[in-house]
Amino acid sequence: MPEIVQIGPYRPQLLEPERFELVVENNKIIDANIELGYVHRGIEKLFTTKTYMQNLALAERICGICSGVHTLCYAQTAEGVIDVTVPDRARYLRCIYMEIERLHSHYLWFGVVTHSLHENNAFLKIMGEREHVQDLLEYLTGNRINYLINTIGGVRRDITSPKTERIQKVMDNMKALSNYLLALLDENGSLTKKTEGVGILPKDKALDLGAVGPTLRGSGIESDVRKDDPYAAYGELDFEVITEEDGDVRAKSLVRARETLESIKIIEQALDNLPSGEIATKPGEPLEKEEVGRAEAPRGELVYYIKSNGTNIPERVKVRTPSFANDFTLIEMLRGDLLQNARIIIESIDPCFACTDRLTVLDTKAGKKRRMILK
Amino acid sequence: MSGKTSIYRFMSAGCNGCDVQILECLVPRYKLADLGVEVVFTPEEANVLAITGGINVKGREELKKAYEKLKPPKLVVAVGNCAITKEIFDKGYPMVGPPDQIIPVNFYISGCPPRPQAIVTAVAKALGATLEEKEEYWATPEGFRGKHEFDSEKCMGCGACAQVCSSDAIDVLEDNGKRFIKVDYGHCSFCAFCQDECPTEAIKLTKEYHMLTDNRNTANVTNEVDLFKCASCGTYFIPARQVEWALQRIENEVSEYKDFHRNLRTAMELCHTCRRKISNIRNAKKLLSQLSPKVRAV
Numbered sequence A: 001m002p003e004i005v006q007i008g009p010y011r012p013q014l015l016e017p018e019r020f021e022l023v024v025e026n027n028k029i030i031d032a033n034i035e036l037g038y039v040h041r042g043i044e045k046l047f048t049t050k051t052y053m054q055n056l057a058l059a060e061r062i063c064g065i066c067s068g069v070h071t072l073c074y075a076q077t078a079e080g081v082i083d084v085t086v087p088d089r090a091r092y093l094r095c096i097y098m099e100i101e102r103l104h105s106h107y108l109w110f111g112v113v114t115h116s117l118h119e120n121n122a123f124l125k126i127m128g129e130r131e132h133v134q135d136l137l138e139y140l141t142g143n144r145i146n147y148l149i150n151t152i153g154g155v156r157r158d159i160t161s162p163k164t165e166r167i168q169k170v171m172d173n174m175k176a177l178s179n180y181l182l183a184l185l186d187e188n189g190s191l192t193k194k195t196e197g198v199g200i201l202p203k204d205k206a207l208d209l210g211a212v213g214p215t216l217r218g219s220g221i222e223s224d225v226r227k228d229d230p231y232a233a234y235g236e237l238d239f240e241v242i243t244e245e246d247g248d249v250r251a252k253s254l255v256r257a258r259e260t261l262e263s264i265k266i267i268e269q270a271l272d273n274l275p276s277g278e279i280a281t282k283p284g285e286p287l288e289k290e291e292v293g294r295a296e297a298p299r300g301e302l303v304y305y306i307k308s309n310g311t312n313i314p315e316r317v318k319v320r321t322p323s324f325a326n327d328f329t330l331i332e333m334l335r336g337d338l339l340q341n342a343r344i345i346i347e348s349i350d351p352c353f354a355c356t357d358r359l360t361v362l363d364t365k366a367g368k369k370r371r372m373i374l375k
Numbered sequence B: 001m002s003g004k005t006s007i008y009r010f011m012s013a014g015c016n017g018c019d020v021q022i023l024e025c026l027v028p029r030y031k032l033a034d035l036g037v038e039v040v041f042t043p044e045e046a047n048v049l050a051i052t053g054g055i056n057v058k059g060r061e062e063l064k065k066a067y068e069k070l071k072p073p074k075l076v077v078a079v080g081n082c083a084i085t086k087e088i089f090d091k092g093y094p095m096v097g098p099p100d101q102i103i104p105v106n107f108y109i110s111g112c113p114p115r116p117q118a119i120v121t122a123v124a125k126a127l128g129a130t131l132e133e134k135e136e137y138w139a140t141p142e143g144f145r146g147k148h149e150f151d152s153e154k155c156m157g158c159g160a161c162a163q164v165c166s167s168d169a170i171d172v173l174e175d176n177g178k179r180f181i182k183v184d185y186g187h188c189s190f191c192a193f194c195q196d197e198c199p200t201e202a203i204k205l206t207k208e209y210h211m212l213t214d215n216r217n218t219a220n221v222t223n224e225v226d227l228f229k230c231a232s233c234g235t236y237f238i239p240a241r242q243v244e245w246a247l248q249r250i251e252n253e254v255s256e257y258k259d260f261h262r263n264l265r266t267a268m269e270l271c272h273t274c275r276r277k278i279s280n281i282r283n284a285k286k287l288l289s290q291l292s293p294k295v296r297a298v
């Protein structure tokens, strides 16, 4: 007899609340349902009450983990409705800041996953090393998270010596961390055992369901906004779009681990080829116009839409975050898998963190609820 | 507090940034474990509740439930500005917080997000423990955007900071011939737009990041300036320094207006209401004649 298992909405480890309802029979997941809204803050409405500049701070608080790419995508889209040209130096600096962000985000994901899988040594090692990236972000921008480095017309802080040397030093350390992650995922790696064959998202389903980012690339599809629709200076930098064929949790992990090495490559190149000049242009007046912009966030394609009525307050701002696109692929991945894998599957899409510690088991026949802790 | 401290984290309607900082506190570098503190997975196991986010409609009941289950002494800590004032999400339609409107809150750790260092230090303080503060990582780097500081010599009270503020964190209040520029840093996103826009470079975000309080009404920094009286009706209406600053700027930047300087000053010394009374030449003459004996001769 099938029973309904509830996951969330509050899981304490990390993360935002979200509720999943799984229909389970003999420990196997037959169907799944997702309920969102525990973090809803009415942001799109708030966008229409603030000026274009003030909205930068709001955009970055949609997600504290990929806060930088939100300001970038917002700024790029706003630059389409406001009269302004971004200087070359700023375009390169944007790539550097955004790739440092991708590093911290991907490393954090490994931190969360190793924490969930009770790989305590790996967790401490990853999070400990990741601190170098956080310190670097704080040193470059003035804050560890919500660094508000992008602005309409460029960036707010320059990178010159001794910052350049510090970045280089941290990158050297991070190469070692990325290789450590790859080792966790090689044939005998401790993560491989726990993630291989789990939560498979086949290629066709990934496409049908509109997956983005590492979730999509882990199913063998080469798609990355940085390559497909280059922005900032990505069109001038050499890097590879990482894909893996298997579609399971291990494949998605491998994509992220290998991507960190690509990010380091991008940062080093951008530093070497940094054009001279200004880091920002003063924005002109907003025009009566609409614009759509996109960028590759650590979790995948991020889309902004802005409608301007010519005043300094946008008339409409619409945001499509990558996690929203990926959330629905979870249903496919969960179906047919084992209940004990639910948590790692949910985390595999990096849904700005899943929420899976607390389970309420609903006995559909007796109508009783039973609570379980997933540890 | 004696015995083990077990923290349960509760999040509703924040950006996740504070949650990441709490997770980072588990890294040995921050010595959270040295304080005998652990992070637990259910409210039943916990005696301390750490709240992040400003609480929306969906989170309200869940928060109450979590609080009820907490073991004594039921300490509640609001981590980050969302949990203190809802910060930038303050006017969002689904928001029902801040948490202290729903359950009692004992401590507030300000920041957006607070550094892990600030969280650990705050926990230590709440427990009455002391931490070694020698290591270099307790220090903030140059350019850090922390608590605000006014240069009261420079601030002229114009309120430009309040206008550009991304989070409605700055209030301009007037009372009895004084104007107060009040930065509620518990409502602040630390965007530093105020610092960028201040015409006299009077407001700065400093390297100070320890912002723990048990009374959220104390989470502010205020500067005070004298107001100027309207030359005609005598009501206070503009900061005296702002008049001087504007005149100085006109003199420096558009020197061709130099000759009108005295007239400009006279005009600026009138409040909006009095200026609006000027509907025709006769009115204007009458008003000006009250102010300056020279005008009468015209």
Ligand code: SF4
Pocket (backbone or CB within 6 Å): A061, A064, A145, A146, B013, B014, B015, B016, B017, B018, B019, B052, B053, B079, B080, B081, B082, B083, B087, B111, B112, B113, B114
């Ligand atoms: S206080 Fe700042 S960092 Fe913390 S949840 Fe709110 S917006 Fe995010």
Ligand code: SF4
Pocket (backbone or CB within 6 Å): B161, B164, B165, B166, B167, B168, B169, B170, B183, B187, B188, B189, B190, B191, B192, B193, B194, B195
């Ligand atoms: S830093 Fe200044 S402008 Fe930004 S939110 Fe705080 S008070 Fe407002």
